[in-house]
Amino acid sequence: MxxxxxxxxxxxxxxxxxxxxxxxxxxxxxxxxxxxxxxxxxxxxxxxxxxxxxxxDPAGRALARGTTGAVGIVLTSSLRFAFSDPVATSFLGAIAEQLGPTGLALTLLTSSDDGEVVPARDVAIDGALVYSCDPTSTAVDYLVRRRLPLVYIDQDPVRGTPAVNVDDRSGARAAAQHLIDLGHRKIGLLMSGAHGRHGLVEPDDVAVDGHASRQRLLGWRDALDAAGITPLIARQDGTVPERVRAAARLLLDRPDRPTAVLCFSDAVAYGTLQAAEDLGIRVPAELSVVGFDDSPLAAQVRPALTTVRQDVEAKGRVAAAALARAIQDNRRGRAGTVEHVLLPTELVVRESTAPPPS
The missing domain is CATH 1.10.260.40 (lambda repressor-like DNA-binding domains)
Structure with missing residues (x-):
């Protein structure tokens, strides 16, 4: 038997x-x-x-209790991002650690709505974290319609829903001001999440989707506009290395190339360093590069990246704690306190920035 x-x-x-x-x-x-x-x-x-x-039986137990003991986190259409992006993995690790004592398990949900099973609609969960997703996506719509407790992270705050963001705009402003103070006047922006075609974008025609992309662009422009600097802007899709390097080459492989580049993330900055090496451009002697996030990659590359630090682990802990409270309040049938938390950022100056060549 x-x-x-x-x-x-x-x-x-x-x-x-x-x-x-x-x-x-x-x-x-x-x-x-x-x-x-x-x-x-x-x-x-x-x-x-x-x-x-x-x-x-877990299903029977969940039915009897009226709870599943699990919470979802909606990422992108591809769950590979959760395991390949160092910022995402640190963020998820902090969430899992925070949820551990509560007994809540973490379930990864794709935002895809293809096929018969739609995770945001069909997976049994007590609540969900919505992380850097298109707010108009069907996945977010399903979660809202299910009336589940939600917490938004790296999203535009929504009235009545807890939200956790980092101060992207101030961080980006500090990064741009750092380059201006070093004497740079020819500055490029390497964007992520911009609408339209890949490649070069006119400054007045840049439209971005995503809270972080929009706030970082605003911060860069705060400092650049005040200094009377019109940036050269290139757009790339995601952090696929080949695409990043191709977009960086559009900024660097030209007679009037910028002397400094502000990048959407450390991964994008790394691609920019690779493109500069391909073209024989020395960093920081001939080109300064600034990232964003202060991921482990920033300190590992050579030259080490000047970047903007966000406390990814604190963001994960705060978001998980907010969701656990919201679920507890929901079980007790009471309205909880809705907080919109804004975590600080910090400029970290390393070896990838210097005054422009004379």
């Missing part, structure tokens, strides 16, 4: 008969351990282990 056969035949009543207690007492041993003495619960669990019983 296989273990699967045993598990199918054993029930709560089987354990109850074996130990000499009621079926409810056995159930409490798994779901309400505080209702039993430690000795009695140990006897019940030992009997269950002997016959290969692992506990009540």
């Amino acid at each position: 296989t273990g699967g056969d045993v598990a199918q035949r054993v029930t709560l009543q089987t354990i109850a008969d074996r130990v000499g207690v009621s079926r409810m007492t056995v159930s409490n041993a798994f779901s309400k351990p505080d209702q039993l003495s430690a000795a009695l619960r140990e006897r019940i669990l030992a009997a269950a282990q002997e016959v290969g019983y692992v506990g009540p």
Whole structure:
């Protein structure tokens, strides 16, 4: 007889008969351990282990409790991003660590709505974190319509919904001002999340989607406009290395190339360093490069990146704690406090920036 056969035949009543207690007492041993003495619960669990019983069916338990014990996080249409992007992995790690003591499990949800199963619509969860997603996506719409507790991260704040953002605009402004103070006047921007075709973009025609992209562009322009500097702007899609390097070459492989480039992220800045090396442009002697995020990559590359630090782990912890509170308030049928948290950023100056060549 296989273990699967045993598990199918054993029930709560089987354990109850074996130990000499009621079926409810056995159930409490798994779901309400505080209702039993430690000795009695140990006897019940030992009997269950002997016959290969692992506990009540999770689906049935969730139905009885009215909760699933899981929360979702909506990322992009590709879950690969969660495992390949160092900022995303640090963020997810902080969330998982914060949720650990609450007993809530973390479920990754793609924003895709293709196929018969739509994760945001069909996966059983008690609430969700919406991380840097298009607010008009069908995934966000499904979550809102399900009336689940939500927390937005790196999104435009929405009235009535907790939100956690970093001060992207101030960080970007500080980065641009750093280059201006060094004496740079020919400055390029390497954008992510801009509408329209890939490649060069006219400054007056730049339209971006995504909260972080928009705020970083505003911050850069705050400082550049005040200094009377019109930037040369290139657009790239995501952080695919080949596309980043191609977009960076559009800025650098020209007679009037900028002496400094402000990049949307450290990953984009790394691609810019690679493009500069391909073209024989020395950093920082002939070109200064500034990233954003202060990911582990920023300190590892050579020259080490000047960048804007955001506390990704703090962002994850704050977001997870806000969602746990919202779920608890929802279970108790009460309206919780809706907070819109703005975390600070900090300019970190390293070796990739210097005054422009004379």
